Structure formats: structure tokens, C-alpha cells
Amino acid sequence: MSSQQALPLGAPASAPQQRVTPHNLEAEQALLGAILFDNETLNRITQQLRPQHFYDPVHGRIFAACQEMIATGHIADGVTLKERFARDGGIKEIGGAVYLMKLMDLAAPLSAQAQSYAELIYDMALRRELIRVGNVIADLAENPPERHDAKDIIEEAERTLFTLAESGGANKGFQDFRTALTASINVATAAKNRGSDVSGISTGFRDLDHLMGGLHGSDLIILAGRPSMGKTAFALNLAMNVARIKQKALQENPEAEHLGGTVGFFSLEMSAEQLATRILSDFAGIESHRIRQGKIDKDEYVRLADSATELQMLPLHVDETGGISIGALTNRARRLKRTSGLDLIVVDYLQLVTGSGKTDGRVQEVSEVTQGLKALAKDLQVPVIALSQLSRQVESREDKRPQLSDLRESGSIEQDADIVMFVYREEYYLSRAEPEQGTEAHFTWEQKRAAVANRAELIIGKNRHGPIETVHLNFHGQFTRFSSIAR
Incomplete structure (x- = not known):
């Protein structure tokens, strides 16, 4: 029999505190400001970063717009983004033109640290995803789908966690022929050096x-x-x-x-x-x-x-x-x-x-x-x-x-x-x-x-x-x- 004392009748248990998932809004603002201040910053940061990795959806929209505009050869700054969001009616959703200018003023001196900000944002996104996966696994364990036992859930968890651990590395995309040639020469050199x-x-x-x-x-x-x-x-x-x-x-x-x-x-x-x-x-x-x-x-x-x-x-x-x-x-x-x-x-x-x-x-x-x-x-x-x-x-x-x-x-x-x-x-x-x-x-x-x-x-x-x-x-x-x- 359990020795734990029951709560007195009529005394409600304290509600659990709402968990705040990992994020860093200052890093997101600093990175966006650095990109708006110097568009070349986007090419210097990790290519793993995506709009969905931003905690604030507004920041994700701004980052996506910067990516699209810079990729098509246009300048992305406070003025051009203001016009872009004004056309689709989303200018108020991002805080207006004033917020874009504040981002540029905030991060202008910090563009040299843009890579560090990008890595921090990406790390926070992975941690949030890890929490989400943990909750999904816990839910599957409590309410397993039909014809799924514990081993099936473990395999699915392993597969999901590995995908999360390797995210950004599996989809390498195109590589220039010089890289492929270098790898080929390295193989031939290794064989030659072995005699x-x-x-x-x-x-x-x-x-x-x-x-x-x-x-x-x-x-x-x-x-x-x-x-x-x-x-x-x-x-x-x-x-x-x-x-x-x-x-x-x-x-x-x-x-x-x-x-x-x-x-x-x-x-x-x-x-x-x-x-x-x-x-x-x-x-x-x-x-x-x-x-x-x-x-x-x-x-x-x-x-x-x-x-x-x-x-x-x-x-x-x-x-x-x-x-x-x-x-x-x-x-x-x-x-x-x-x-x-x-x-x-x-x-x-x-x-x-x-x-x-x-x-x-x-x-x-x-x-x-x-x-x-x-x-x-x-x-x-x-x-x-x-x-x-x-x-x-x-x-x-x-x-x-x-x-x-x-x-x-x-x-x-x-x-x-x-x-x-x-x-x-x-x-x-x-x-x-x-x-x-x-x-x-x-x-x-x-x-x-x-x-x-x-x-x-x-x-x-x-x-x-x-x-x-x-x-x-x-x-x-x-x-x-x-x-x-x-x-």
C-alpha cells in the first residue's frame, strides 16, 4: 500500500507552470539586422538556417523575404522590405517600417558576429524540436497506434532522433566539379602513397x-x-x-x-x-x-x-x-x-x-x-x-x-x-x-x-x-x- 498522503478534499493541486521553449529573440534580431545592414552576411552564415528555425514567426517571415530578394539579385533593406510587405498587406504583422529600421540600427555594429548568432538560432531550434519529439514519443508510448508495440515505437524514436541529429547534413545538394575532382585525386593519392x-x-x-x-x-x-x-x-x-x-x-x-x-x-x-x-x-x-x-x-x-x-x-x-x-x-x-x-x-x-x-x-x-x-x-x-x-x-x-x-x-x-x-x-x-x-x-x-x-x-x-x-x-x-x- 502506498504511504503517500492524499491531498485534502477541496484543495486543488497547483497548476503546472507553462514551459517556455528555448529561444533567443535578441540573437534573431541581431542576425536579421546584420543581414539588412549588409546583404553579403547571408552568404557568410550557415546554410542550415531556415525561416522555420526562428522562434518568432515575424522574424521567420523577414528572413524568408531576405533570402528570396537577395537570391534574385535585389537589395534587402528597411526600404525594400517595407515596400514588399506593404504590397501583400503584411506590413503591420511585422511591426511596420519602424521595426525594420530598429533591426538595422540594433545590429549594424554586430554583423561580424552574424555566424555566431545563426548557430545559436539553429541550436535553439534543434532543442525545441527535441522537446517536441520527446512529447510525441511520450504520447505514442501512452497511446500506441493499433498493431504497434514498444519495439516499433523505439525504432521510430531512433529514426526520428537520428534524422534530427543529422539535419542539415544529409541534403548536401549540388557540389561543383572541382570538389568532386579533389575527392577523386585524394583517393588516387592515398593509393599511391600506400605503395x-x-x-x-x-x-x-x-x-x-x-x-x-x-x-x-x-x-x-x-x-x-x-x-x-x-x-x-x-x-x-x-x-x-x-x-x-x-x-x-x-x-x-x-x-x-x-x-x-x-x-x-x-x-x-x-x-x-x-x-x-x-x-x-x-x-x-x-x-x-x-x-x-x-x-x-x-x-x-x-x-x-x-x-x-x-x-x-x-x-x-x-x-x-x-x-x-x-x-x-x-x-x-x-x-x-x-x-x-x-x-x-x-x-x-x-x-x-x-x-x-x-x-x-x-x-x-x-x-x-x-x-x-x-x-x-x-x-x-x-x-x-x-x-x-x-x-x-x-x-x-x-x-x-x-x-x-x-x-x-x-x-x-x-x-x-x-x-x-x-x-x-x-x-x-x-x-x-x-x-x-x-x-x-x-x-x-x-x-x-x-x-x-x-x-x-x-x-x-x-x-x-x-x-x-x-x-x-x-x-x-x-x-x-x-x-x-x-x-
Whole structure:
């Protein structure tokens, strides 16, 4: 039972005080006065500022008028604004011509501080919007829409807050060609200074790096294959390589933090513990099934413990949420980027990511997911590797090497991807088609299998930035490990 005393009957509770939202009218007046005094001031302040960011609607109208007039080559001062507002009958709403002249007199000596005023006004507007969002979230929590649970509200809150945090940065608009050329030259210079042809993030696979120049920000890379080809193993090896390069670079040379990268791995099918076991198996050189079954001796256990100690600070983050929506995936990737940094995203796998539920049919849903992943790659400027299943029509062909048309819901996936890679292991199919022993066919089969034993092909089926080729790799099945072929 609560020990709190009830209010006496007839004694009304004191009414809550009206909250005054953050604002600074003096800064708004000073900025407007500076613009009216010197129109060039408008070009020197932050481009993020909009009329709706002003607390006083009158100030917002004056700022909008200044923007429009200056953009069309007209002078914006007390006289011209008086005529403009007199024509539309709004002169009284802004306080008349006297108020415009007062603004100019107030801020004439303060035009040098205009940028500071603009930043203050913008900050106040963000704080007011933050309060509004908080109230909306509280209202949604108290009165949730039909078929929306707490997780849906949290995802919507995260999405809204991120949009607010990034406001002004996402809509970059046009940039002159000089800026684009400078960025291109910087990429080429970075590659030249490294003394290699890898200008992006190294995958740890020599021939793949040589073909692609590493992994590049804003690219959506599809890694596809039939079951048991090793899609997850290859993606995990690549993620491990990227994170391991960064870990070693930070340990040996803190200034080389640009090498490797922090990885976000969305594992929709396997648990984080299963992924960690695979990584430990590879790093310690102990078969994963023996680790899971506890069939390791004392020396192997020590090796396993040492490996875990060495890898515990690996910049690899795993999200094992099954059936995650593209909206939640995007929010979590952005949050990781803000809190820990993020250089590579891996999604295992594409067909398990759900859409918003607003599309009709599976094809439209997959299209929504691939478009969302591509937008995420461009927004965060990181490469996104999404694993994808292939249709069963591969099994009906004599040559089972996959093609672009084998992608499930291939239209949207092929269209949105910058690079499409297929994992193919001929040994897998040969091992399941063994002829009768002692026959000539069995002898031929043994020769073919020996030629492809422990080998894999990484077939580049689409590459917007380079040639379409096949990269040959080693595959160590007992450790689910891919590696470059020794030269």
C-alpha cells in the first residue's frame, strides 16, 4: 500500500507552470539586422538556417523575404522590405517600417558576429524540436497506434532522433566539379602513397584486392551462392580480416588507424556465439565441431584461451537479431557509427531482412531492402556487403556456376548492387556425384576432384568500377576458412 498522503478534499493541486521553449529573440534580431545592414552576411552564415528555425514567426517571415530578394539579385533593406510587405498587406504583422529600421540600427555594429548568432538560432531550434519529439514519443508510448508495440515505437524514436541529429547534413545538394575532382585525386593519392593498388579497405584477399582496389564507401556488394558454398564463412573471414588489420594497426602504430576498419556484422541466421566459435576455430587452428563438443586436449585449450585473449578487443560488433527490419537495421548501423565508428557493414543474409510492411509482394519488399541498404551505404559512406541466396535453377544445369539471373528476386538486387560476387566450389558438387568405384568414370572423377580439392572460385558477375573476372581461393573446410592461393 502506498504511504503517500492524499491531498485534502477541496484543495486543488497547483497548476503546472507553462514551459517556455528555448529561444533567443535578441540573437534573431541581431542576425536579421546584420543581414539588412549588409546583404553579403547571408552568404557568410550557415546554410542550415531556415525561416522555420526562428522562434518568432515575424522574424521567420523577414528572413524568408531576405533570402528570396537577395537570391534574385535585389537589395534587402528597411526600404525594400517595407515596400514588399506593404504590397501583400503584411506590413503591420511585422511591426511596420519602424521595426525594420530598429533591426538595422540594433545590429549594424554586430554583423561580424552574424555566424555566431545563426548557430545559436539553429541550436535553439534543434532543442525545441527535441522537446517536441520527446512529447510525441511520450504520447505514442501512452497511446500506441493499433498493431504497434514498444519495439516499433523505439525504432521510430531512433529514426526520428537520428534524422534530427543529422539535419542539415544529409541534403548536401549540388557540389561543383572541382570538389568532386579533389575527392577523386585524394583517393588516387592515398593509393599511391600506400605503395599498392588498394585505395579502399583491404579485404585481406590479395587477388580480390588487386581486382577491386579494396572495399569502397557507398558501395553495395552482393555476395551470393547456393547453400553450403561458404557464403557466411567467406563474409566472416573478410570481416575478420578487416577488423584484425585495424586491431594490429592500432596496437603497433596508433597513427595508422586508417588501415582496416570497424565492422558491424548483422547475423540474422547464426548466433553471435556461433560466429565467435568460427572465428576462434580459424584463429586457433582447431576444428569448430571439436570446440563445440569439447573434444580438445589441454594444449589446444590453452591455445584457444590465448586466441580469445588476443581477439577480445577486435573491432567487430555482432547483431544477432533475427528477422530485423530494414528500418531497425539502418538505425542500429547509424548508432554504431556514432558511438564506436563504422567502416564496413555485413548483412547475413538479404532475404531474412524484412521491409516496412507497406509493400505488396515479396519482390517489392526485397526491392525496398536493397534500396535501403544502398542508401545506408551512401549515407554512412561505408561499403555494405549483403549475402544473398540463389534460386534452385542452378541445380538443374550441368554447369552449376551461378549467373546474375540466378539471384532470387534478381531484378532489384542486380539493379541496386554495385558489385555482385558468387561463391562457387565445384568440389562440393563432385563429392555428391561419385561414380561406382573401379570404373573408368570413377578414375576420371578422382582426377577432376583432385584438381579442385580445397579450391573455391569467387566469380565477379557485376562490377561497376572494374573488370568482371574470377578470383581463385583456397578453402579449408575443417576451419571454414578461405585464403589467397600462394604464388
